[in-house]
Amino acid sequence: MTYPDRDPRPVDRPTEAMRPVGEPVHHEEVVERGDDRVRTVRVVCAVIDVVCWVFAIVLAVHIFLVIAGANPANGFAQVIESWSAGVSLGLRNLFTPANDALRTLLNDGLAAILWLVIGALLTHLITRLALPDGERRAWYRRTVR
Numbered sequence: 001m002t003y004p005d006r007d008p009r010p011v012d013r014p015t016e017a018m019r020p021v022g023e024p025v026h027h028e029e030v031v032e033r034g035d036d037r038v039r040t041v042r043v044v045c046a047v048i049d050v051v052c053w054v055f056a057i058v059l060a061v062h063i064f065l066v067i068a069g070a071n072p073a074n075g076f077a078q079v080i081e082s083w084s085a086g087v088s089l090g091l092r093n094l095f096t097p098a099n100d101a102l103r104t105l106l107n108d109g110l111a112a113i114l115w116l117v118i119g120a121l122l123t124h125l126i127t128r129l130a131l132p133d134g135e136r137r138a139w140y141r142r143t144v145r
Contacts, residue, residue, distance in 0.1 A: 041127060048119055053119065059087065063104055063109060091108075
């Protein structure tokens with residue numbers, strides 16, 4: 001049973017959700033800065049992140065192919081082998097265990113981790129040096145009214 005005369009919702013908006021009296025209204029907004037320098041720095045950092053992640057993924061795929069025993073004469077395996085050789089940071093013969101899978105895991109795994117660390121350090125330094133103090137991390141703002 002409903003009592004229309006006791007319903008606190010406005011008559012013209014009967015489905016409107018009620019909030020308790022005295023509770024503050026929270027508004028959330030995404031703050032977009034118009035500064036070209038901020039936008040440029042963020043794009044550069046995004047490109048660096050993507051490139052470093054792609055290099056790490058290529059190395060991880062090469063590790064998987066070697067451990068899984070993929071056919072080295074296959075075209076895809078050859079492409080991944082040549083790409084991973086190019087981005088291995090000269091670490092291909094750092095560790096030399098007798099097992100080929102373990103050697104690949106150690107050498108290419110270290111190179112993949114280093115690519116992720118290099119990307120994180122570069123983006124941190126670029127952001128730290130190129131952006132003013134207030135522009136570094138403020139993309140989201142919550143206000144209470």
